[in-house]
Amino acid sequence: MDPIRIDDPRDPRVAAYLDIRERDLAGRQGRFVAEGKVVLDLLLSSRRFSAESILILENRLGGLEDMLRKAQADLPVYVVAGAVMDAIAGFHMHRGILAIGRKETPHPAASLLDALPAQALVVVLVGIANHDNMGSIFRNAAAFGADAVLMDTTCCDPLYRKAIRVSVGAALKIPFASFADTAEFTADLDRRGYDQFALSPRGRIDIRDAPRRERLALYLGTEGEGLPESLLSRLQTVRITMSKGFDSLNVAAASAIALHHFSR
Amino acid sequence: MDPIRIDDPRDPRVAAYLDIRERDLAGRQGRFVAEGKVVLDLLLSSRRFSAESILILENRLGGLEDMLRKAQADLPVYVVAGAVMDAIAGFHMHRGILAIGRKETPHPAASLLDALPAQALVVVLVGIANHDNMGSIFRNAAAFGADAVLMDTTCCDPLYRKAIRVSVGAALKIPFASFADTAEFTADLDRRGYDQFALSPRGRIDIRDAPRRERLALYLGTEGEGLPESLLSRLQTVRITMSKGFDSLNVAAASAIALHHFSR
Structure with a gap:
């Protein structure tokens, strides 16, 4: 593909990149x-997502030619000077590489579970509303080979710009889906033979003693509230033992420890 | 102490709180x-740090009376309305509780090591320049009972506002000190009988197999570069085994896994 030079920040071909910070909050129609x-x-290699266009600082183009060969031949690659990039994005973009991706149609959680192998490690998120934590959990899930992330409808979008960035692209790599009814979802995992562990500071078993079976679901809740009592009373609960006097761990740090323990 | 009401954001008594975001970057003279x-x-309970003053939103004062009784009797407590708080701080302060603390005189690393017990776990940081990572590492160090954090002079300040906040106060709890010469510092830890482990993706031993001895130093480097070769060749190296195809872990997440492993 031949890069297309853009000099006017209001050029309609780069409209999707305008004011990207503000538009994150408003959503972006798929x-x-x-x-x-x-x-x-990761986006160009993905089978689940496709790129609509790429916007690159002129001085970054040189290092990307090999990678761009992976893209479909008709993918528009727009090239801009630094001042034009900043005017489009609405703030100083020091990275200089942006792309617009298209989301896939959301799958029901059950069809994602159907597609998993006999041995599977899945992460279940309840109420994770912070994009930093969401991105970090995806990054840890990818680092320790989790097969999928399932989340309730109060979780934030893993494809929010900051979440993708913090995940270092893991949000584009690990399949995810949402479920509407937590009790039903938990019952479905039971039927599918999953061992279900809920991570909680008051968990009954120390994580060091938690067994890793063939099919395992690890539930993580918000930092403040934790997982709801209705889940804690129904699942096996595991704790990460901490120091007396400072028993406070970020949910992403907790996910790193637990996923490392359960990975093989 | 009687709270002192402030209505003018330019009142000299609250000058230390002016434009706190910008002033972070410029440093704040101790x-x-x-x-x-x-x-x-944590600040009011600290033996190493003292508070110079407190600035509180008027509607938060009610919940803090028990805590404020811990403070020395002559500590000024300034109370302001929301608009005054925002005008002083220079942005919207939704938390509504601020204090100015005084740093202690920096100790040499050797005198901090002198003060540690016979069984000790210390974290050694080389080139950690990101305040989020610094704060998270302190939080994890506190959660898993580390006795001290030692850092080279290229690390950022753990008492930067954001680092303290991300650490949930652990930066005020765990003693820390800097060393100027890494080779000398490492030799000093040797003489003191510390087992020294450097965490690296190319580490020789899997962290699961790393023994926890009486005195242990855990070295962490920056995410991009990692620890310098001169250290890796001199210390025992440990790795956190990750999934093939996505072997990328944030340094704070790595610290959580390693400190959890070495804690008892």
């Missing part, structure tokens, strides 16, 4: 923003 | 900013 070389590489 | 109830509580 699209998402990928930033940086690593994330762009 | 002072730091503590935000939020948990951090204020």
